[in-house]
Amino acid sequence: MTELENNILEILSDDHRVTAEQISAMLDVDVKEVEATIKALEDRGVIVKYNTIINWEKTDREFVAALIEVKVVPQRDQGFDVIAERIYRFPEVQSVYLMSGDYDLAVTVEGKTMKDIAYFVAERLSPLESVLSTATHFILKKYKVEGIILDDHEQDHRLAVSP
Amino acid sequence: MNIKDMISPIIRDMPPSGIRRFFDLVDExxxxxxxGVGEPDFITPWHIREASIYSLEEGYTHYTSNWGLPGLRREIARYLSHRFNVDYNPEDQIIVTVGASEAIDLALRAIVTTGDEVLVPEPSYVSYMPCVEMAGGRVVPIVTKADDEFRLTAQALRETITPRTKALxxxxxxNPTGGVMLRSDLEAIADVLEDTDILVLSDEIYAELTYGDTTHVSIASLPGMAERTVVISGFSKAFAMTGWRVGxxxxxxxxIAAMxxxxxxxxxxxxxxSQIAATEALRAGYNDGYEDIKRMHREYDRRRRLMVKSFNDMGLECFEPRGAFYVFPSIQRTGMSSDEFCERLLQEQKVAVVPGNAFGASGEGFIRCSYAYSIDALTEALKRIKVFAEKYVR
Structure with missing residues (x-):
């Protein structure tokens, strides 16, 4: 990674609405070069997607989320990747991480009701032949997601003008 | 009894800060x-706040030594040596103060007596002149120019020294120009001072905020200068700790004993x-390579470039500042005075910037714009200033 790439990633990871023109001024680099660098980062899959972090608890959307600890049997020659993919392809799965420690995969799942989650675990996840066991923990409240505090009450308390 | 007549003449005749006057306008x-702000937009890093909260829980609610906590003084000594090559003994050469502002006041009161002259480059921070006057001294301003990137030149210094000059x-x-002094500039100043009995009060509160190839050089690190220099600094700008009041x-x-x-x-x-929080700031900084400072510095630097480019594009000529978090564009092409520009900008576009003359008469024709704001806020402000500039720049 070049210094320019790192700088661009840092700016966009904080706010992807910053324009190429602004980045060009901020980094003192030609706007064409900024655009080309962003394009290259997208093409290489370094920049995956530009999405928005939403505090769904402030909306009227009904949802339940759970963290499921999954123990699996890794498959010959393929390790955990195949079973991970079998799991992450389900649209209700929000994230899948391979873990060190007592279990193998940490899976977060979202549904409308607890029943949805129970159904997913019983009918989709557990029957997979590589899955040895599961432990489901319901998420009660999300405080911080992707490095962002969801309900941040810190404000700018500065005076409007100061020496 | 007329209470007004009871006020000391020095205080009565002292003009209120030009910034304060403008603050009242903005408020409406x-x-x-x-x-318009002169403080970081970052909130003090959490580990620093957490250290202070913990100290309260542990019952640290008492006085400390007049000099400041010994552990903090040792951290300051190590920090100054490590970052700026300046060596002072934490036992008797360092005092912890209520912000760098108190340190300025103490240093001036410790050395200035009636009739002494104190040289102050202008434009500069608003406190120097009143503090000198309250100590009984007289300020001799040295005008610095945009053409020199607002540096103090040896020639200008030499021309203002008199037998009554006590300190520089x-x-x-x-603050407000964003100008810095390079090593070569300081060497020239040191040459002028060498054969004099003039002390130096070096206000280095923005030392951590220099940009590009420029790194801050303290005049105290030059040969023979440590003895005559009082280095003044604090935690407000580098660690985003303005409200803690510790310097x-x-x-x-x-x-230092006199102070x-x-x-x-x-x-x-x-x-x-606040002293405990400051100790944590320096200790953690030493251990992690000053990660907090670096993170904030990177952001300031990006905003700085955005500001300089935007003002120059608008026709409000702006030299590239290499320090602090201000740009100081010239507004001459609008034909307005600083006060007029700022008041009209506020009325017409609702953007508050500070008139340059609040920092001394030589700041007339300039405005101070802080970039201690998020990119979102800066973008909005620059958009509005652009509309204003399109109307008035000739």
């Missing part, structure tokens, strides 16, 4: 966007919870 405008205040990196001065032990004498009768000590 709803929806105003401000580029060296306010770099500079320090380092210098010759006799000057401690005033401090013990007036302040007693800086608040202990």
């Amino acid at each position: 405008i709803e929806g105003a966007v401000s580029l 205040i060296l306010p770099y990196p500079n 320090y001065a380092a210098g010759h032990k006799d000057i 401690v004498k005033i401090h013990q009768y007036t302040m007693l000590c800086a608040p202990i919870m």
